[in-house]
Amino acid sequence: MDTISTPDLCDEHGDKVRVLEGNFRHYGGKQHFGGEIATIKCFEDNSKVAEMVKEPGKDRVLVIDGGASPRRSLLGDNLARAAADNGWRGIVIYGYLRDVEELANMPIGIMALGSVPRKTEKLGDGRCDIALEFGGTTLTPGEYLYADLSGVIVAAQSLTNSQ
Template sequence: MLDLLPDLCDQYGQDVRWLPLTMLDYGGRKVFYGEVVTLRCFEDNSLVRDIVSEDGTGKVLFIDGHGSCRLALLGDQLAFLAQKNHWEGVVINGAARDVGTLATIDIGVKALAACPLKTEKRQTGDRNVTLTVAHTMVYPGDMLYADLNGILLSQKRLDLSFLEKDSS
């Protein structure tokens, strides 16, 4: 299943919110989905480490870095930690680094850009808050669906069984 989002839009158009933001795909997994955990932080990824250290089964971390690409909020070490703890993916309204290595890790990673500089460590940020990104509300507990077509959000988990019927 390479193109999940077009099928979801066709099936659930009234139930999904499109995130109209062009992001690049850096992770080894190009199609991913899960329950949203939100983090708002600016040029400080201290709380990213704390969150991806937890069990992320069925979850996607959505980091609002306020669109800053001056410092990277995710690199290979945090991505490996997220993969180890079963996170489905990480979406960054900001930058990632170590993008060559990120492409080899089986986790979804979307970000605005690459930046080789690491962040400051001040233990600042707000977890599980409602975000506004590209004029789109992102709520903790939303379901996020991502592929090369972009990102969709839904207030409820969408039934994907119709996709299995289409492929048979």
């Protein structure tokens, strides 16, 4: 997966590819990643994120819709380490994270809108495995997401042979 190129995938697959809009930044140790999408929708509460990253990732990418809230971090070093240890390929957060220095060395792709040091509430709120709408597109569990330094793209089917 280290050799994917979102521009090449866009050129090769044309309208089968949707580009995720937004100013997502890389925070993890891998800047090229992709896989089947799993989703969580939560707001200032990462309880469902903590549950999901402890499950087998099966080379998937966890996409989290945090409503772009800059007030609470939805991911830190402990949850990112659990995700990497459990076989998740990446995490994309429409929201914020923390522990930036530690995340940079982890063997997982991590993208978010930015960082904030404040942790979340733990209320058990959130929904898993639902379609998410942000970044100018809909992201549905079972679709595929690919990310590199050029951006993030989504497709209904796998675009690489490694899936």
